[in-house]
Amino acid sequence: MFGATVATAQSxxxxxxxxxxSITANFDGSQIFIFGAVKSAIMPDVNAAPLDVIIExxxxxxxxxxxxxxxxxxxxxxxPAVEIAQAPVFYSLAGTRPVREILPDEERAKYNIGLDYVVxxxxxxxxxxxxxxxxxxxxxxxxxxLESPVKLSEQTxxxxxxxxxxxxxxxxYTASIYLVRDQAVVASSVSEITVRKAGMERWIYNLAHEKxxxxxxxxLLVALVAGYGASTIFRLMKR
Amino acid sequence: xxIYFPVAEVSVNLFLLLGLxxxxxxxxxxxxxxxxxxxxxxxxxxxxxPAVAVATGSNQIVASSxxxxxxxxxxxxxxxxxxxILLIGGLAGAMVGVRIFSYLKELGQVDLFVTLTYVVFLGxxxxxxxxxxxxxxxxxxxxxxxxxxKHHTWIHGxxxxxxxxxxxxxxxxxxxxxxxFLVGILSAVMxxxxxxxxxxxxxxxxxxxxxxxxxxxxxxxxxxxxxxxxMHAMENFTVDALLALVLILSGVIGAQIGTKLGLKLKAEQxxxxxxxxxxxxxxxxxxxxxLTPGELFSVS
Numbered sequence: 001m002f003g004a005t006v007a008t009a010q011s012x013x014x015x016x017x018x019x020x021x022s023i024t025a026n027f028d029g030s031q032i033f034i035f036g037a038v039k040s041a042i043m044p045d046v047n048a049a050p051l052d053v054i055i056e057x058x059x060x061x062x063x064x065x066x067x068x069x070x071x072x073x074x075x076x077x078x079x080p081a082v083e084i085a086q087a088p089v090f091y092s093l094a095g096t097r098p099v100r101e102i103l104p105d106e107e108r109a110k111y112n113i114g115l116d117y118v119v120x121x122x123x124x125x126x127x128x129x130x131x132x133x134x135x136x137x138x139x140x141x142x143x144x145x146l147e148s149p150v151k152l153s154e155q156t157x158x159x160x161x162x163x164x165x166x167x168x169x170x171x172x173y174t175a176s177i178y179l180v181r182d183q184a185v186v187a188s189s190v191s192e193i194t195v196r197k198a199g200m201e202r203w204i205y206n207l208a209h210e211k212x213x214x215x216x217x218x219x220l221l222v223a224l225v226a227g228y229g230a231s232t233i234f235r236l237m238k239r
Numbered sequence: 240x241x242i243y244f245p246v247a248e249v250s251v252n253l254f255l256l257l258g259l260x261x262x263x264x265x266x267x268x269x270x271x272x273x274x275x276x277x278x279x280x281x282x283x284x285x286x287x288x289p290a291v292a293v294a295t296g297s298n299q300i301v302a303s304s305x306x307x308x309x310x311x312x313x314x315x316x317x318x319x320x321x322x323x324i325l326l327i328g329g330l331a332g333a334m335v336g337v338r339i340f341s342y343l344k345e346l347g348q349v350d351l352f353v354t355l356t357y358v359v360f361l362g363x364x365x366x367x368x369x370x371x372x373x374x375x376x377x378x379x380x381x382x383x384x385x386x387x388x389k390h391h392t393w394i395h396g397x398x399x400x401x402x403x404x405x406x407x408x409x410x411x412x413x414x415x416x417x418x419x420f421l422v423g424i425l426s427a428v429m430x431x432x433x434x435x436x437x438x439x440x441x442x443x444x445x446x447x448x449x450x451x452x453x454x455x456x457x458x459x460x461x462x463x464x465x466x467x468x469x470m471h472a473m474e475n476f477t478v479d480a481l482l483a484l485v486l487i488l489s490g491v492i493g494a495q496i497g498t499k500l501g502l503k504l505k506a507e508q509x510x511x512x513x514x515x516x517x518x519x520x521x522x523x524x525x526x527x528x529x530l531t532p533g534e535l536f537s538v539s
Contacts, residue, residue, distance in 0.1 A: 025481070027243040028250055065539035067347060075528040077351050078537065132536035139534075166241060166250035167286075200481075201245040208246050208476050216472030219298050219480045220465050223487055227305030230491030235313075 011039045012189040014177050019191070021164060021173075022198035029166040032057070032193065034175055035159040052095065052102040052180040053150045053158045056113055057193070059090030059142075060171035066129045082129045086120040087137075089169040092144035094160040096152045102180050111178065111185055115143060141165035170195050246479035247291040253485065255285060260299065260486035264493020267303045268310070269501040270438070270453065270513045275300050275431030275464075276361065276520060278486070289350065291479050293430030294471030298483040300432045300464040303490040304457045310498045311454025318405035318451045322458040324412050325419035325437070329463045332423020337470050340428055347539075351528075356429055358525045364439050365517030371443075372510040379507070406447045406455075414445060419459070427467055432460035435517060449506040 014036030021030055034055055064087045070079040095102055099114060108114050121130045137143040142165060150160040162175075173193040178185050197205050207215045243250040259281050263274035275296050282292035311317050343349045397411030418440045426433030437456045441447045447455070472478040501509060 023243055025242055026240075028241040065347075067537050067539070069532055069535045069537070071531075075355075076532055078347055081347055081539070129536070132534075133538055136534065136536060136538050166243065167248065169248060197245055201243060204480055205245040208472070208478065208480070212473040212476060213469075215480070216469040216478060219472060219478050219483060220301060220468055222480060222484060223298050223302035223465075223468075224305055226484070226487045227302035227491055228309065230488075231306045231309040231495065234495045 010179060010187045012177050012179055012187050013037045013039055014175075014189050014191060016175060016191055016193065019193055021168070021193060021195045023168065023170070023196065023201055024198050025201060027166060027168075027201075029168070030164040032162045032164065032175075033159065034162060034177070034191075035157070036177060036189075038156050038158070038179060038187075049182045051152065051155050051186075052097060053152050054096075054099055054102060054113060054178040054180060055094040055150055055158075055160050055162075056176045056178070057090070057092045057162045057173060058088045058118060058176070059169060059173045059195070061086045061088045061118070063087075064133060066133050068129070068132070082125055084119060084121045084125070084130060084133055086118070087133055088118055089171065090142050090164070090173065091115060091118060091137075092148070092162050094148040094150045094162065096150045096158070099147060102183070103178075103185070104183050107184060111188070113178065140167060142167065142169075164195075168195055170197060242481070242485070244287075244291075244479050244482045246477065247287050247295075247482055249286055249288070251285055251287065256482070256485050257489040259285070260489030261493040263299075263486075264303050264490035264495075265497035265500065266493075266516070267300075267434075267457075267490065268307050268494035268497025268499075269504075270434070270497075270509065274303065274490075275426075275433075276357065276429070276435050277516070279430050280357075280520070280524070287479075287482065288477075290475055290477045291482070294468065294475060294477035295479045295482045295486070296430060297432070297464045297467040297471060298478055298480070299486040299490055301461055301468060302483075302487040303494045304432065304461045304464065306491040307494045307498055308454060308457040308461060310495070311457060314454075315405070316451050317454035317458050318403055318447070319458070320401075321403050321406055321408075321415060321445075321447070321451075322455045324415045325422075325455070326459045326462050328416035328419025328421075329423040329426075329433075329459055330466055332420040332425075333427040333463055333466050333470075334423075335420075336424040336427025337467075337474075339424070341474070343428075350537075353429055354524050354528060356425065358521055358528065360425065360429075360436060361517045361521035361524070364436060365514050365521055367443070368439055368510050368514035369518065372507045372514060375507045376511065403447075406445075406451050408446065410445065418444060423463060426463055427470075430467075432464045434460050435513070438513075449510075453501070 017033035064084045065081040067078045067081050069076045093099055109117055112118055115134050119130055138145045150158050152158045173195055175191045175193055177189050179187040240253045241250045242253045263278045267274040279292050279296045283289055343352050397413050399412045401412055402409050422433040422437050434456050438452055441452045
């Protein structure tokens with residue numbers, strides 16, 4: 001047996017079914033296929049531990065305010081706001097096996113893999129706030145509740161599906177692929193996914209934010225025309 | 240079939256929204272209320288973000304009120320003079336209300352404050368109207384002749400008196416301006432047109448005949464709601480024109496049906512129906528404040 005201790009240099013070739021997600025009027029969520037292959041420079045050692053693949057899709061991160069309701073004077077009112085420093089607007093994880101089994105916590109912390117690491121709060125914040133944020137986003141569907149499976153065939157070809165919910169937020173998303181052997185990341189690659197509104201949706205959104213006065217007046221005009229139009233039509237129908 | 244709304248940034252079933260807009264339209268035509276106090280909470284329930292629901296609701300109210308008021312103009316049941324005077328107070332009040340709203344937004348207590356105002360006002364007005372209309376119905380059943388209550392109150396002692404021909408009133412302009420102002424504040428804070436407050440205020444405080452109350456209220460709501468829509472569009476960017484269009488198209492049809500239904504019912508019956516609906520909404524919102532919530536946390 002030669003070179004049993006030599007680490008094999010491996011890299012990942014990957015592609016997505018789509019790099020652009022267009023949010024149009026009939027957008028009802030989407031599904032992205034992520035697939036790729038493991039490229040080895042040397043023939044892999046037969047005795048080496050099997051490879052695992054972890055695929056993470058994350059939306060842009062931003063600080064988030066979380067509030068807890070408190071019981072005061074017999075009713076429930078919002079308590080003070082607590083700021084969670086960083087949380088992605090979307091997060092989904094997939095692995096050939098449960099990610100916690102594939103990678104130890106130190107490695108996950110190093111690469112920021114898993115909700116417990118991508119949602120970052122300073123230490124003085126009670127953990128219940130972070131848990132609540134994760135729970136609420138999971139309920140809304142923007143954080144995947146369960147890890148989805150990655151299919152790895154012949155230790156070479158991998159593929160997975162990622163579901164994007166209908167309440168997707170615009171931004172630059174990333175799909176990160178990690179190749180894991182013996183509880184350590186041996187290779188990784190990142191692809192970008194751009195989520196953008198398109199067509200009429202884009203036009204309305206831009207107008208509302210860039211020319212709010214014109215947009216507001218247009219909205220009113222639409223309302224007045226529709227209101228007058230309908231009553232005119234009803235009057236004509238009565239004749 | 241789902242539709243993605245560009246400003247709300249959510250995708251909601253189209254038919255659900257059409258049904259919702261239609262029901263609110265019927266109420267608007269029947270009672271002369273913009274329907275905002277029902278539309279806004281219903282929009283929260285189908286997943287529209289509260290700020291967008293409030294602003295878009297105002298836009299929808301403009302259309303449904305216009306469609307309703309045109310029908311009332313035909314029957315000459317709009318007191319234009321009274322409407323304009325109420326409007327002067329209303330616009331001033333709305334401006335003050337928007338200030339209060341942004342202050343509460345900074346404090347993070349908008350939800351609570353809005354819900355509390357809803358519970359208090361819906362409860363107060365619903366209760367008042369219910370008792371009053373029940374008495375009226377009982378009296379008419381027992382066949383006692385109804386007294387014409389044209390008693391003189393403090394309102395008749397105020398200066399700047401003017402004649403309101405359509406309403407057959409000769410009163411000072413101060414009470415209508417004050418009523419308009421207070422309703423304007425509340426409508427901006429609660430994100431509604433304010434008809435459900437305006438209608439009873441016209442009947443019980445100004446003493447207007449029920450017949451002209453609905454049309455006059457719709458008339459001034461158009462302007463207050465249009466003003467609120469513009470403010471929201473410019474300050475918060477929360478008016479979703481596409482969502483508004485869906486609600487408007489279903490709402491205007493509903494309003495035509497509602498106006499006809501309203502004509503078939505007696506004033507007392509109309510009032511007791513509205514009172515029951517207002518009380519039901521008050522109960523629903525009040526329960527939400529008192530019961531331990533399923534989720535104690537909220538994310539901005």
